Amino acid sequence: MNGFSRLVRQTMTIARRDFVATVFTPTFLLFLLAPLLMLGFGTIGGLGAATMAKSGDAKSRIVFIVGGEQARTVVAMDKQLRRMFRTSEQPSDLIVEAPSANPRAQAKALIDRKGVDTYAVLYGPLERPQILHVENAPRSAEYLAELASQVLRAERAGTDAPLSEATKTVVSRTTTSSSGQGQAAFVSVFALFLVSLMLAGQVVGTMAEERSNKVIEILAAAVPLESVFFGKLLGMFGVALLFLLFWGTVVVNLGANAASVMPPRLAAGLSEIGPAVGLVPYGMLFLAYFVMAYMLLGAMFLGLGAQAATQRELQMLSLPITIFQVAMFGFAAAAAANPDSWVATAAELFPFSSPFAMAARAANSPELWRHFAALAWQAMWVIITVTIAARLFRRGVLQSGSPKIRRKKVVAATS
Incomplete structure (x- = not known):
């Protein structure tokens, strides 16, 4: 037997010894099932985080202060705009309220109301709307501004229905x-x-x-x-x-x-x-x-x-x-x-x-x-x-x- 063959045989002997000593033990079963335990703990933590996130989303909203026929147009345009967002990226629920004698004070009171998180409130004429929003919600303010712009376009077009109907065809990638x-x-x-x-x-x-x-x-x-x-x-x-x-x-x-x-x-x-x-x-x-x-x-x-x-x-x-x-x-x-x-x-x-x-x-x-x-x-x-x-x-x-x-x-x- 040459030196290389002897080295290989000795190496495999040590390998077999360590393999048997590790696998044929009760603790190896715990090691084998460790990913299952990790997955279980991760699932529990994920469910808890998701529950907290959903409870927070259920209490969040944005408000559009407008009255009359414009309120109906705002609701219709909001439905059209939300189709462009993924479910996880959609803005908070929109609430439409009629304006009071002091719309700014009304908007500030809505922001400060307890029990519900109001991220942004729009009030005033749609040509020059005023938007109050909390510090961490600039996207909610941008959405309300775009919604006001779309409402004005719908009024000038004389309809809130889509002006075009696209034909959509699903194709599959080959690569x-x-x-x-x-x-x-x-x-x-x-x-x-x-x-x-x-x-x-x-x-x-x-x-x-x-x-x-x-x-x-x-x-x-x-x-x-x-x-x-x-x-x-x-x-x-x-x-x-x-x-x-x-x-x-x-x-x-x-x-x-x-x-x-x-x-x-x-x-x-x-x-x-x-x-x-x-x-x-x-x-x-x-x-x-x-x-x-x-x-x-x-x-x-x-x-x-x-x-x-x-x-x-x-x-x-x-x-x-x-x-x-x-x-x-x-x-x-x-x-x-x-x-x-x-x-x-x-x-x-x-x-x-x-x-x-x-x-x-x-x-x-x-x-x-x-x-x-x-x-x-x-x-x-x-x-x-x-x-x-x-x-x-x-x-x-x-x-x-x-x-x-x-x-x-x-x-x-x-x-």
Whole structure:
């Protein structure tokens, strides 16, 4: 058996040991179901926020002080203008009130009325209307001003009915839109960040735990330290892959069932979101970049965890690790938003942000040659990072390797 075969066999032995020790434990089930718990808490928080927002919207309004025939025209024009807004972007409910003897005092009283939020009030002649509005509602004031202008146009035209009837024809895109590709790029970066945040950080604790109970010293005495590091990285990657296979199957099944009951308008909107390289190549590239992102971040975290002697030191490392991951996410997200900028090039070249940025590149651009070069570049940095981590651990923690240099210096000095 040559040296390379022995190295591979030793690496796989360490990987199998870590994989079995992690998966065949009761806590792994909690780890596997962690996204379900996160989704549950997120849903509860989202429902609470939505309830508060709806209760606030129900109490908000804008007021148009006008009387006579103009009041009916205001209501008709308001209905026409609201058709141009999305449901979530529509102005507050319009209330039409007859003017009093002092319209300005009436408008001020409406703004100050308790129990209801009045954002803006219009009063006075429509040729020169006066609008009172609160500080954070300039758009409500603009809407009332445009509504007054439309009412005057309707009066001069002699009708409040639409002056033209357009024929609207729905057509389907044959390709994904540019905005859809941009959305797919951001989703790619976010998905890689999310899974790497949940999975890659696990490797930090494995080395620190085995260092504290002296197991790492036994392993280092039996096999090369590079095999230990590569083996642990591969073992924890197997755990991450099992996690992804489980949740990937769940998401695909849920997505297939949801597509059959999805509203046509929502389905049409989702159909415009897609990667530029195509779904099949994108799926393969996304998996490849997940492997590279996990290996790169995992190798770096493995080296950091190997330097931690206690759990307190490990906890202190968790904050810088999280900040680094968030920084890589922000770097790659900026690259996804500007695919042809220097930021994108820098993010694609920097090893630890390269998988995220290149996943976004697959969504934004149909070119494939960049990805082969990027994967080779990232694989090289995985080897470099693991090698550096192993050497730092050998010289800094095990304190071996460097004495040879000192002995050579001593021999040279005596000769």
